[in-house]
Amino acid sequence: MLGLANNVAAKVASVVTTTHQHITGDHELSLFTMSDQKILEQIYGTHVHADESFDDDSLFGITENILKRATQIVDKIVQGTQVHVENIEENTPKAGFSAPLCTLKSIASEMQCKPPSEEVAHNTTLAILNKLSSYSWEAKAVLTLAAFAMEYGEFWLLAQLQESNRLAKSIAILKRVPVLLKPSDLHKKRQAVLELNNLIKATLQVIECIDQFDKLSSYDPKDVPALAIAMDHIPVDVYWAVATVVACATKITILTSNEDKEHDLAPFAQKIHYVLNKLKIQLIVCRKQIEEAETYRRLRKIFQTPTEIMEVFKALIFTKENVQPLVDGSTKQMVKIDILRKKNVLLFISSLDISDDDISILKPIYDLIKKDNQHKIVWIPIVEHWTDDRRKKLESLRNKMPWVKV
Template sequence: MSLSNLGSATATNSSLNQKNATNSLQNKANFLPNPFDLHDPQILDRVYLTHVTDDEFCDTNIIFELVSSVVLQTIPKISVTSFKPEFPTLKLISCQMITTRNDPHCVHQTTLWILQNLRSYSWDAKALITLAAFTLEYGNYLQLNRVTTTDTLGNSLRVLNQVQTRKISNDVTELVKYIVDMLIHLNVWATWSADGYDPVDVPALTDALQEIPVFVYWTIASIVASTGNLVGVSDYKLSAYKERLSRVVEELVKHLATCERQIRNVDDLTSRTNNYRKPKDIVDCLKALIHRNGTDIPQIYQGNVQVKSGLDIFKQKHVLLFISSLDRIQDEITLLNSIYERLQENPKESKGFMKEDFKILWIPIVKKWDDIQIENFKALKSGIKWYVVEYFSELPGLKIIKDPELIGYIDNPIIPVFNPKGIITNEDAMDLIFQWGIDAFPFRKSDGNDLKLKWNWLWDVIKKATPGLLVKVDRYIFIYGGTNKKWIQDFTLELEKIKRHETIKRADVIIENYQVGKDDPNRVPSFWMGIERKKQNKKHQETVDCKIQEIVKDLFCLRRDPQGWIILSKGHSIKLLGHGEPAYQTLVEFQNWKDKVLEKEGFDIAFKEYYQMKAKEISGREPCEVLNVDTYSSNVIGTISCPNPMCGRVMEVSSIHYKCCHRDEPNNLGV
């Protein structure tokens, strides 16, 4: 074969090879999708198929610092001698990007190839490793472009890399700088994801995850296209890649902004919860529930008057924390107004606690404040005598209040009680206060148990003597008896009048009455025998036992009243053991104290106040007697009861005369 024929054959083969290469490229183009024709959900599906795990270690912080120093031409903030992944991995990716043909379909193919090879790395590592591989070539160009004429080795490498004939276009520089800046968002997401926030608390992190694979895809695709333009094997329109990447970044930034708010809320809640669990004092505890960080908002009011000192008003105080909605709480407000009044009264000290050290604070819980809710709140606040938290936005410590392991408010009103150290002494004193009122002071669970022990035995006796007796917590009960049938008839008649009175109906008061022995007189002796059995002669060691013995003595004193006796209770809480005459007079003169039923926040309180006034009045007319005995022949000294029906107790023998030893004591007027 001649040289001319050989040359002709060679030219023909070359032409065929080029044609075959072109056909092959076209076939691949027909098989591979153009990434610009794909929607983000389609890209998301393809990218997710390449991701297996993210347990392969990568020094992302170090790589980002090194890459940033090259692309942005800044001085690295850290000194590094080695990092993961190693050089072969970076060089392999770099070579793959350099050999990518000038077609978007091939960019897509190379991008998926890189993702497949980095399948065990985290999402942020995939993008950073690819950018580091690009920086090998990019940094090499920048460095060789700066060599001096005296640098022989540098000049030789400069010629070999043909730096003098190449020029990096502005769109390459701008795109890679943009990528470096945008990778900060990816790093933020990765950092927050690694912090282990609960998806329930920070759902925006999960929302952001939907953008991350697409963000990584377009980051790598942009780097692949930039590499082709950098080495001169392609001339991609890089603005198209930047546009697609920027659209994903825009969505990611929105999610990250939401993440930041949610994480700020989570971190704030964590800090508040820690302060609540281990408070310095009651003020610190309340701040965790109420105050926004660094502010004195919300404000504290007493009625309609703002408390200038804010939460410091509760320093060294016990706090009854009333937590409720605005709906149907008038009964609770009335009850707590009554407790507030009782805390101002004598005696100031009880069970080792000072009543003045107990404060009531209301935290209203409203899902959404609007004009109607605000007006409703202000109307309720105007009728409150104690302290109120005023706010019209979301309460900072609401999740603590609703956490069943902390306070546990759901929808029904509760009253947890805190001591001055900010520690709960009763998780919910609502039922305790409703049942026993101020008698439950200082409102510990043990106080309720003591009251049950104090009175349960008497209720057992009463129920045996009064068949059909039903005790309900919101009803007032008169239990009465005596030997004077006329008094019983008159008392019953007056009581029935009061039950039908308009004031009682308006106050929503329900009164029930039971006469001991009405249907079976034989039950009366068993009633008093039941009380007699509770009497003890031994010295009482327990406080409750001593109180029970005092009740027994008071009941026997009532038994000797020639008129009759009464027991007034609200539910199981016995409010008064009273004598017949002042109790009857109190009913007869209801017109004089009817308004107090509303003003005094309770029928029992108004009744007892007027009863005590009448009892003192009657006792004043008939003071305890002193009987002088001039001649007494018996060797045995007899026992004589005080003639005053309001007393009736056995008189004390003093020398040769009798005198009552209970001279006008308040306890004789009823408990």
């Protein structure tokens, strides 16, 4: 009878608790079902005007040095001879750079020894963003990653030195390095360590992309409309970068403990790779728009300023770094673009869909002007997509034209 009463009481308590959670919203947060708008609403409350300035380029360069070398050490230790060792280019900080050490330690302390939970990761992320409220969004991401890199880099540096340096060995014990590197444990945790390492690499790339957008932010959004779209979403991207770093820190705590807790990084990996791919595509689009805007400005300047026809032709047809020779139809030889210098040039611009009649119309003009050598006809074929058949058609048309061809 007492057991029945206890059972009923437990069910009633469960119903009351569930009802309370629905009413108050007091239930486990589902991080990966939160909309971008919901995330924005929460993180904008942590952000004030960005008035804290520091050399974030130097800090990111040092962070990149640490993480690229640390992740390479991990791959080598875990995979042995199977790993391909890359030559890592050293980033040199600017002269006089001083690391914001107290800020980094404060961020690192927020990430230490957190239990594995989406809600904890979210709350920790908000706490870090609150600490960094007066920094730019890009700086928040760099500072968080740098704080993590201090711990991660030190851990794997000690892993390398502990066998040959007594001081390193003692510190390594305090950092629980031997707990993870014990052969039996390392073998058991091998996949988890590699997944963590790969997630750190991806997060580094995400923050590198965010840094690139920060450098492009000086361009006018009217010239680069894709940039405005990308920049509007940077706060959410920073949120996911910071949350992923927090999750990585928690994973290290678990891997270096004797407790067998679950902390699946797969959802974070899926999310951060989505963010990374999106940012890469946006960067490509932005750079293309920037190139087009700069080309337009260059052409406009050239046409507004009396200049040599050859310079106008180069600007119209070629990129600055890729000036190609022309084909002289009368000799079938490649010639430099200089043959247009100080000449009057007639541009014949067409697709490949031209007939022999079209070409024959220009031949009398060519015969007339070739005598004085002060005029040139230049054919510029416009083709959107090249195929083998179109290349054959191009050569066929070229052979019928005695004038200059691009």
